[in-house]
Amino acid sequence: MSTPSADSARELTFGEAIREALAEELRRDPRVFMIGEDIAEAGTTFKVLNGLVEEFGPQRILDSPISEAGITGLGVGAAMAGLRPVVDIMFGDFVGLIMDQMVNQAAKIHYMSGGKLKVPMVLRTTMGAGRRSAAQHSQSLHAWLSHIPGLKVVVPSTPYDAKGLMKSAIRDDNPVVVFEDKMMYRTVKGPVPESDYAIPLGVADVKRVGEDITLVATSRMVHVALEAAQHLAEAGVSAEVVDPRTLTPLDTVTLINSAKKTSRAMVIDEGYEKYGVTAELATVLAEGAFYDLDAPVRRLGAMQVPIPFSPALEDLTIPNVQQVCALARTLCGKA
């Protein structure tokens, strides 16, 4: 379990940790710049970047036109020509507008050029439902980009991880997409060292140690899984919570070893359940731990519907603590 070091009594929100990582990297490396819609004085619609333009100026914190494909393409070219762009795409739902630039350009340029060109760029965007923002501002589409070789995909769940992973993403020589669950910006708080630390991409983290079942969870679903684990403990089920932290590269070893140890596993992710992240992670577990499993690997993802507006409906579409508990107990024969 990776825990912040002793100097980390200080607590930051998820959004503050991201801002701190960006500010530190902007200070460290003059090649880093940010571009996006309303990221300067407005500090983004989520206010995550408040204060950055005041420190780094409008030459490095650029308010862009509402042209997602254009700013992504500009980022790709700027990265190829010596800068380290951080492109801000306000809502993850807008990745539909940038897919050619990410999938056909950023992801493939290093390979297509036989290794001669590089695209050291970070694309920050959001995910997560529950904000009453309806179908075009609520999706979790990280599976789309995880499908493409050449891209790395980061899905942090805690302020500590968010800061350390963001710094690695900016220092990486590849295009890295960071999906930030917007529901966590203000609500999730945790210890974050003031020191300069980076968390390598491709290292999962065991967020809670347990014996009876492995809950592999991503992003905000880690917190759902942790809460479920508490309830499960009261019911006599000891759940281990494993957070992959990055989907590409994926730390399959830690996931498989946990499932082998507990002999049961389920996957919780907020992307659509079909053809998505849960399918891939469940397959990794099933293939890697099959002979040690006492039950089939199960999964929980978003309901296969456009995210509805009404609170009465929207909440039904996201995996919740009760569902996780019920499924875990079933798998453990303690339903």
Next chain:
Amino acid sequence: MTPETEMPSGEDWLHMYQQMARIRAFEEHVNDLYQRALMPGLAHLYIGEEAVAVGVCEALRHDDYITSTHRGHGHCLAKGAEVERMFCELLGRAPGYCRGKGGSMHIADPETGNLGANAIVGGSAGIATGAAFANQRLSNGRVAVCFFGEGALGQGLLYEVMNMAQLWKLPVIYVCENNLYNEYTHHTETTAGDMRGRAAAFGLLTDEVDGQNVRAVFATAQRLVARARAGEGPAFLLCHTYRYLGHHVGDVNRAYYRSADEEKQWKTTRDPLALLADWLRGQLLADPPLLERIVAEAQSEIATAVAAALKAPFPEPDEVNQHVYA
């Protein structure tokens, strides 16, 4: 390549003639390799459009950037790519520019500032604009040229980045090669309004030029490049040109979208090599034997490179998953 402050000498014009002759010979050999079934896949030939690539690239510095298109061999050669490594790439061989993993439509050569040919129509508009953005931020004095065909005028990305280029005065030149056809469809069926007007709407300086006349292309490009390098902003250059052959090497029967007469008309009256040759003779800068020798030398250089590339090894199987990540 001629710095933008100088008028080209007779030798410079002869060099441009030679570059166009090399591109033409290169493309003729590509067609031949396809017809003899020696080349995997397809290729999109630049024959007829040579004056655009050469006129523009001769106005650039070695370290200036270009981005190219699916019809990109001419741009790559004009910017300084080596012929043999180009053929190796087209043939999928290990010594190719992209180790055989890119092919005809993806040749990239950072050594000569070539940020890559791109097989998505208009797909490199963001890359060229971003490279220009980096040039400006790094104060390195470089410009970026984005080549694209008139078909790319249908792509929204182009307008998004032209808008930003003008907002931020980026050193980028958008060079539109209007060869009349979006693949197999005449541009009048696909493109409303005025082509230059589309860029002018953002406030870009626009110009247009006879793309068959390398001297005109060069003179205009030189002016636009100097302006961009001086920090005066981006420009849009419309070049009127013609694709002598099909959309790709397999597009042989073209009567359903254009007439043989039309093709003949361009080849006999608007050929970029013939136009420059006539002018060179008229100026007493070259006599017919010299021009013939340049063409013969180009043919021989290309033939030698093809022969060498055909003997080059294919990539080893373990190449397949190298360079997915840096």
